Amino acid sequence: MLEIEGLTKRYGATLALDDCTFSVAPKRLIGLLGPNGAGKTTLMRCLLGLVVPDGGTIRWSGGPLGEDRGRNFGYMPEERGLYPTMRVDEQVRYFAMLSGMAPAAAGRATADVVRRVGAGDLSGRRVEELSHGNQQRIQLAVALVHNPEILVLDEPFAGLDPLGVDQFGALLLDLAADGTTVLFSSHQLDLVQDLCQDIVTINHGRVVLAGELEQLQRATARRRITVVFAAAARRNWTAALDGVTVEKAEDRHVRLSLDAGGDLDRVLHAARTAGPVLRFDYQPPSLEELFREAVGR
Known part of the structure; x- marks a missing residue:
């Protein structure tokens, strides 16, 4: 269980997160929603340790997150975080070693995860040669290569065509079924409704709606x-x-x-x-x- 309690973050006069409290159950797909500037990206960065909150706590499996939280989390940013001239297999293996894997283990994990995201035939190609949808697959492979328990995705469906959306959505469903907790932000509410069991909605830094979607609809x-x-x-x-x-x-x-x-x-x-x-x-x-x-x- 991922538990966020009283999370607060201020940038000067701007209150980006205002006493955010919610929990995320394991093996679920969770949609993180909110208008532009609501605080979604700040929240994700706090989860990953990229931003230090001013107050509040983040717990995983009942305990506080430590400095090694990168081993628990996989992150896929909205903007590309890949090296365009590197080959796909070299790139994914490089990020695997950054997560602490030995070279041999990183090589095995790279081969497995590239196949898992449906990009096995792209291993020898440079990222800049790939379509937008295939670059998304490689970005996801980088986030998954160290086998994280929690996957955090920032607008993963942005720019994908309908077929790409279907394929990417099916992949996220498979990941959740296999045990990964998937939290992703999106402005595509119909897509979130189709994929997610749970939602968290933030507005002006505060959680205004959170819980299982079906229960919220019934309530x-x-x-x-x-x-x-x-x-x-x-x-x-x-x-x-x-x-x-x-x-x-x-x-x-x-x-x-x-x-x-x-x-x-x-x-x-x-x-x-x-x-x-x-x-x-x-x-x-x-x-x-x-x-x-x-x-x-």
């Missing part, structure tokens, strides 16, 4: 309703319904949000009196809706 009072009619429905059929907000209304398609004061049975009855109903979907809010609500508070 909110607001729900979304989509109604599809077989023909054009009677207009203004929702006017007398309490706790209902019309988000979108067309002749046959209506999208509503239902708050804690709304009655689902009354909504369904009103829809049926407005016209023949083909579909009536009742869904929890999406991650994007949860995010907007949390950040807007």
Whole structure:
């Protein structure tokens, strides 16, 4: 278990982290969310020991992180951290030795991890010759070569095409299934919703939403309703319904949000009196809706 408690960091007059507290369970995919400038990168750098917090504690497996935390963590920065003219195998082996591996062990680990990320046929090529997606694979191989328990990724999907996103996402799911805790930041909320079991949302340096995504969706009072009619429905059929907000209304398609004061049975009855109903979907809010609500508070 990774536990962050009361983490605070100030840069002059700017409070980058303000009493951040949350925990990360092992073998999970965790999405780290927040607007630009919210404090996500500062938080990741504190986890890695690249930035010293002004206050708070970081614990792993019940104990404090020491100076050798690099052996527990793998890090993939948003900006490239690779040497463009080095061959892939030389590059990954070099970073393996920087983590403390002996040359022979580093060579074996390099071969294994390059295959694991699906880049075995790229070992002899220079990084500058690779596509953006394949460079991402090599950057991930560098972060994984020392077999870390926690993988921290800063915007790993930035710039990838849809196929690259699918492949990279599947790889992260496999890593989590094999025992690695994966924490990654992203502005692609639909992608985070598809991949992650847990989320942490930061705004102005504070944690405003954290926990298992499904539990957070169940806990909110607001729900979304989509109604599809077989023909054009009677207009203004929702006017007398309490706790209902019309988000979108067309002749046959209506999208509503239902708050804690709304009655689902009354909504369904009103829809049926407005016209023949083909579909009536009742869904929890999406991650994007949860995010907007949390950040807007």
